[in-house]
Amino acid sequence: MTSDLIRDLFARSLDNMYLRQMADATVLPSQIDAYRLAMSTDSFVVQPLFFPGGNVGSLAVHGTVNDVAMSGAKPLWLTAAFILEEGLKMDTLQRVVDSMASAARQANVWIVAGDTKVVEHGHGDGMYINTTGIGIIPQHITIAPDRGTPGDVVLVSGTLGDHGIAVLSKREGLTFETDILSDSAALNGMVAKLLEAVPNVHCLRDATRGGLAAALNELATSSGVGIEINENAIPIRKSVAAACEMMGFDPLSVANEGKLITFVPAEDADEALRVLQDHPLGRDATQIGTLTAEHPGLVLARTSIGGRRVIDLPLGELLPRIC
Numbered sequence: 001m002t003s004d005l006i007r008d009l010f011a012r013s014l015d016n017m018y019l020r021q022m023a024d025a026t027v028l029p030s031q032i033d034a035y036r037l038a039m040s041t042d043s044f045v046v047q048p049l050f051f052p053g054g055n056v057g058s059l060a061v062h063g064t065v066n067d068v069a070m071s072g073a074k075p076l077w078l079t080a081a082f083i084l085e086e087g088l089k090m091d092t093l094q095r096v097v098d099s100m101a102s103a104a105r106q107a108n109v110w111i112v113a114g115d116t117k118v119v120e121h122g123h124g125d126g127m128y129i130n131t132t133g134i135g136i137i138p139q140h141i142t143i144a145p146d147r148g149t150p151g152d153v154v155l156v157s158g159t160l161g162d163h164g165i166a167v168l169s170k171r172e173g174l175t176f177e178t179d180i181l182s183d184s185a186a187l188n189g190m191v192a193k194l195l196e197a198v199p200n201v202h203c204l205r206d207a208t209r210g211g212l213a214a215a216l217n218e219l220a221t222s223s224g225v226g227i228e229i230n231e232n233a234i235p236i237r238k239s240v241a242a243a244c245e246m247m248g249f250d251p252l253s254v255a256n257e258g259k260l261i262t263f264v265p266a267e268d269a270d271e272a273l274r275v276l277q278d279h280p281l282g283r284d285a286t287q288i289g290t291l292t293a294e295h296p297g298l299v300l301a302r303t304s305i306g307g308r309r310v311i312d313l314p315l316g317e318l319l320p321r322i323c
Contacts, residue, residue, distance in 0.1 A: 003218075003313065022222065023145050024067040024205065027137060035136040038073035040064060043130045047321040049096065051170040053163075053182030054257075056129055057100035062186050062257055063208065063323060064133040065107045069188040070204040070260070072143040072195060073135030078104065080131050081115040085124030096127065107186035109133070141195060147202040148223030150293040153269035157190065157260045157276050158183070158284040160212055161240040164254035167322045169243070178239045185258035190279040194262070197275045203263040206256070208323060210314045213252045215261050216299045217313045223263075224296045229289030229311070231301045252301075253314040255322045263291060 011019060018026050025040035044060045054062075061078065068075040080100065084093065104111050118124075166182040168174065187206065195201060203223070207215040212234070220227045236251050244251045258281060264272045269287060276282035299311040 021144065024070040025073065025133070025135070027071055027144075030136070032136070034139060036139065038068050038071040038135045038137050039132065040067035041130065041132040042067060043128060044323055045125070045128050045321055046167060046323055047125065048167075048170055049092065049126055051182055052166045052179060054184040055096055055099050056127060057096035057098075058103040059182075059184050059257060059323060060129040060131045061100055061103035061107060061109070062184050064131040065109060065186045065188050066206045066257075066260070068133040068135040069186075069191045070143070070206055071135075071137060072141040072191070072201070072204065073137040074192065075107065075109050075133050075135040075188050077110050077112045077134045078131055079113040080111050080129060082117070083124055083128040083130070084116065084118050085126050086118055086121040088124075088126055093127070103186065107188060141199060143201055143204050145203060145205070145219055145222035146224075148219055148225045148263045148291050149202060149265070150225055150291050151266050152202055152225075152263040152291040153266050153287055154216075154227065154229060154289040154291065155262050155264065155269070155273055155276065155285060155287055156207070156212065156235065157187070157262075157282040158258075159235045159237050159240070160207065160256055160259060161236060161244060161251040161254035163257040164211070164249075164322050165240050165243045167255075168247075174243075176239050176243060180237070180239050180243065183256055183258035185281055187258065187260055187281060190276065190281050191260070193279055194272060194275050198264060198268045198272045200268060201262055201264050201272070203261075205261045207259050207261055208257060209255050211251070211253045211255055212261065213250070213299070213311050213314055216311065219261070219263070220299055221297050223291070226292040226295035226297070227289060227299045228292055229299065229301050231303050233286055233288045235284045235286050250314075252311060257323065266290075
């Protein structure tokens, strides 16, 4: 329904040559000959504000940095707008802002502008944060959702579903035998290393809302290709898989905030995988599939029993308010 809303209302009414890119960040022309600009905006309404492995402040920085980085850009500047509910404790706000500042320093970006609004008690759910990110893309890098090519290899940078289950466990008061932490992290450093070694990366996407299933379906549609993945190759922690099974979730549809998907030419796949695995955030990186000219727009998974199933876009209110 969100995809329909974006396509049929926002994209139609606001249509322009830049918005049509429909990527995590929009690539813009620049007066600087060696670079183009990338720009992205996002709003963060996660509940609860604090969860295992992060909070709404660090998440806002990580999410926006990652969206800019998925265009191949080096993120440089962020803005931050806070919508605060009357009665929010000042020490809660201080913790969030301090976490935001720390995340920005670690990602090597600057928060350069902002805004603050206060709404009446009962109308703001504590705190919402809106961020915008701007970065620069070297002219020799061209990464876009429509560049997937039959024969490309599909890589993921690590285990899936950690963030969504971490948020749910805190929200619902669930406990598991082992702690499940959000994977929230800034991926720009890892992306820079990847592009330094393999500048011909075709697509990058961080698997946030809707998880791997949503990201692959969106890229398959944009590139007009089919995608075939090996379900057994997909890295998922045993604790996350058990939690999903208990609650009836498909881990491929659960959100992540520190994992990326990339499509690379087959001849570059080994080097790309090596670079990802050499980075602390990509130690569990894995090759999970390939792109094909058959069944364009469809994502198929080979199952453990030798069959194939269609991986659809997630439907319904699977896991609301996770970012």
